[in-house]
Amino acid sequence: MPNIENLKKQAKTYLRWHREQYFPVAAQIRWILPRYRDQSDRAIMDADFRLSDTQELAARKHGFANWPALVEGIETMTKSTVLDSRRPLMLSAEPQLFVSDINASSQFYVRKLGFEIAFLYGEPPFYAQVFRGGARLNLRKVGAPVFDTGFRAREVDALSATLTVDDPKQLFLEYRAADASFHQPLRNEPWGARTFIVQDPDGNLIAFSGTAP
Known part of the structure; x- marks a missing residue:
């Protein structure tokens, strides 16, 4: 509601x-x-x-x-406490990232990016969800490399997810202090956004975007 x-x-x-x-x-x-x-x-x-x-x-x-x-x-x-029959609403989005090691990836998002673990599923785990504020990312284990050897050479800036934040500079400084791996440092974009991009251990590129000052 x-x-x-x-x-x-x-x-x-x-x-x-x-x-x-x-x-x-x-x-x-x-x-x-x-x-x-x-x-x-x-x-x-x-x-x-x-x-x-x-x-x-x-x-x-x-x-x-x-x-x-x-x-x-x-x-x-x-x-x-009864919902009416209006058109169904899309309340949120949860990008799914493919990873090679659920535990290692979960810890990366927790320790480096300040997320929390919502759940780990499977024995051993093959699926997980991490969250920070209103942002949620689903992690799905795959049995092969997430990207083929030539993908990043062909698609240098292909994103896996974009998260909107209220203060990109402060978050960038937090992640820099945590020694996160940046694909792109903080910068102002021509369309008025302020963005930076983090790369996770499997090569997923996560963009963080907010308004430029």
Whole structure:
């Protein structure tokens, strides 16, 4: 069930991203708000976007026509604890990474990247999930090398997952202190994001992205 306080923060974050010209938010605006459906990224980012617009964005993402309807719907669900029959919602994404050693990979994400282990499955383990904040990664053991010998030469920057963070610089400094292996250091991207990429022991590239200052 959506939490109204979290949704308020989400709406304010969307507004801040728009004001800071964080271009990835344009795709979400175009997809969710019909009046922007045929506009370019540039036109969307130049539009007069207000908190009421981002509240509508948050509401529509959760299947409601507008912010008042979302608030009323959450209050109703809280009282009845019964979900209505609106369109099913996608609540989260959990990228699956192929790894050669579940225990070693789990410890890498815990010790180097500050994740926690949600579960280990199998005897011996062949599947696991790690999490940090709202980000979850599923780890699946495979019996062969994760990437063939020529893959990285052909696809140098092919990502396995991208995680959105609120402070990429602080997280980068944390990972540097933990001696994590960086595929790409912290940098500002032309589209307004600030990113860095970590490489795990099996060669999976995990991007961390937030807004540039």
